[in-house]
Amino acid sequence: MNTLFVPDLLWDGREARxxxxxxxxxxRIAAVGPLGALDAPGGRxxxxADAAVLAAPVNAHSHAFQRAIRGRTQTRPAGRPDADFWSWRREMYRAVLAYDPETLHAISRDCFAEMRSAGWGSVGEFHYVHRDRDGRPYDDPLTLSDAVIEAARAAGLRITLLYVAYATADVDGSPLGDDQRRFRSDSVDDVLRAVxxxxxxxxxxxxxxxxxxxxxxxxVPASWWRPLADGAAALDVPLHAHVAEQVREVDACVAVHGRRPVEFLADQGVLSERFTAVHxxxxxxxxxxxxxEAGARVCACPSTERDLGDGVLPGDRLSGAGVPVCLGSxxxxxxxxxEELRLPEYHLRLVERRRIVLGEADGPVVRWAPGALRSATEVGGDALRTGAGRLTPGAPADLVAxxxxxxxxAGADDEVFAEVVAVAARAGVARPVTPLPDPQTGDRSEATSA
Ligand SMILES: [Zn+2]
Structure with a gap:
């Protein structure tokens, strides 16, 4: 049965209507447009009321279980100012070793439920915990992938499970450490079979x-990249990788391959419109x-990059070259x-000491909000190849009010979409519009409070 949703305001991807x-x-979305041109024959x-609706943001990069360590990693040993990505990673590895399928499911479900309540409609889960605590494959080697997918289903979140290939400890091909034993992939064929x-x-x-x-x-070993990229094309699935998050990684890549990470991936035939470079x-x-040139995009994760001290996304150079940017938490x-969609701009303001660094021309002014909303929505849908994030017929019906x-x-009126980009705090501002039965209650009411 069709349902016609009528909000006070609608963001159609370009302007407020x-x-x-x-x-x-x-x-799925069946139609979008002026009310006079829409009807819902036989529908509801x-x-x-009091709702400004847009396509729900797409969270294009997530490691759900890492939510469990966000509080406990906010200290460093006294006298050690060198806490950074690499020391954080040791804590993360320690956490991973404790999980069984049930706890991973529960932790992931909490994370996805928080995402949904904050306004996200779908997630790309970059999932790399594949083996049991001893590093052995489960009888069903997809046990943990299923646990994470089921967690998203329980939370009512659309999910793209990005199955991770993981085989070496560093660019030089050194073997995985014992604390990485749960991540290990044995071969390209095993990875492609899993996907x-x-x-x-x-x-x-x-x-x-x-x-x-x-x-x-x-x-990932050098020799794996080309067959993995070819495999993603043959399976017609999205292809994502962490790229150049840390200077140390860039330096190691130059030392081993004589090429920086993006140059190396270009040599291996990895870059294409299917590819998303995370960070x-x-x-x-x-x-x-x-x-x-390849039509690839970038997934920025600015709140995480801030937390880990990674550096600032070169959003101005990317947008100047026409590289789309999506977002992940x-x-x-x-x-x-x-908050995620405003940080790329605000980080650049601090670095460059000017305002509206990432805007786009609209007549006599340069606007920041439309591009920021596009990053949060349709570019994420492109990255996951789900079509989410657009209010167009056939797209997933993930809406947020x-x-x-x-x-x-209060008082934002037609400027509400610019205000939510620039200023509004999340708590209580957004609620999912749910045309599907609520997974917890079975309630079919359409505009549940988050
Ligand atoms: Zn990541």
Whole structure:
């Protein structure tokens, strides 16, 4: 049955519209436009009071279990000022060794539920914990992937499980450490089989899809990249990798391969419109050009990059070259799409000491909000190849409503979408619009409070 949703305001991906609605049929958007041009024959009309609706943001990069260590990693030993990504990673490895399928499911479910309540409609889960605590494969080698997928389903979040290939400890091919034993992939064929099997296993659920994620130039042998990229193309799935998050990784890549990470991946045939470079913090102009020429995109995770002291995304150079940027909450120090989408601009303001660094021309002014919203929504859908993040017929019906009665948005009126980009705190501002039954209650009411 069709449902026509009628909000006060609708963000159509370009501008705020009054008197517009969205028709949803099952899991998909059927139509978007002025109310006079829409009808829902035999369907329902749901008026969303005090609501400004947009396509739900897409969280394109997540490691759900890392949410569990966000508090406990906020200390460092006294007298040791060198706490950084690498010391944080030791804590993360320690945490990983404790999980069994049930606890991983529970931790992931909490994370996904927080994401959904904050406004995200879907997630790309970059999943690399594959083996049991002793480093042995489970009888069903996809046990932990399934546990994470089931967690997203329980939380009512659309998921793309990005199955990770992980085989070495560093760029020089050194073997995995004992604390990395749960991540290990034995071969390219094993990885491609896992992706293919996961895809077949979940083919009946339109809210579950899969992708392939060679972890990084540190964790994937040089000889694996080309067959993995070819495999992703043959399976027609998204291809993601961590790229140039840390200077040490860039230096190691130059030392071993004589090439910086993006240059190396270009040599291996990895860059394409299928490819998303996660972080891409430390890029030369030449590397930016390589990404642009290939039609690849970048996934920034600015709250995590801030937490780990990674560096500042070169968002101005990427947008200048036409490289789209999507967003992820990655380690989940913060789970808030509205904060995530504003940080790339605010970080650059501090570095460059000017304002509206990432805007785009609109007549006599340069606007920041439309591009920021596009990063949070449609570019993420492109990265996961789900079509999410767009209000277009056939796209997944992931909608979110901003609460115009919330004190943080009072008086915003038609500027609400610019305000939510620039200023609004997350808590209570957004609620999912749920045309599907609520997974917890079975309630079919359309605009549940988060
Ligand atoms: Zn990551």
């Amino acid at each position: 009054r008197g517009w609605g969205v028709v949803v049929a099952g899991d 009309r749901v008026d969303l 293919s099997d996961l895809r077949d296993r979940w083919a009946g659920d339109p809210r579950v899809s899969v992708g392939l994620a060679p972890h990084s130039v540190r964790a 891409a913090t430390h890029l030369t102009d030449g590397e930016v050009r390589l990404l642009a 990655d380690s989940h120090t913060l789970i808030d799409p509205w 901003l609460d115009l009665a919330h004190p943080a948005l």
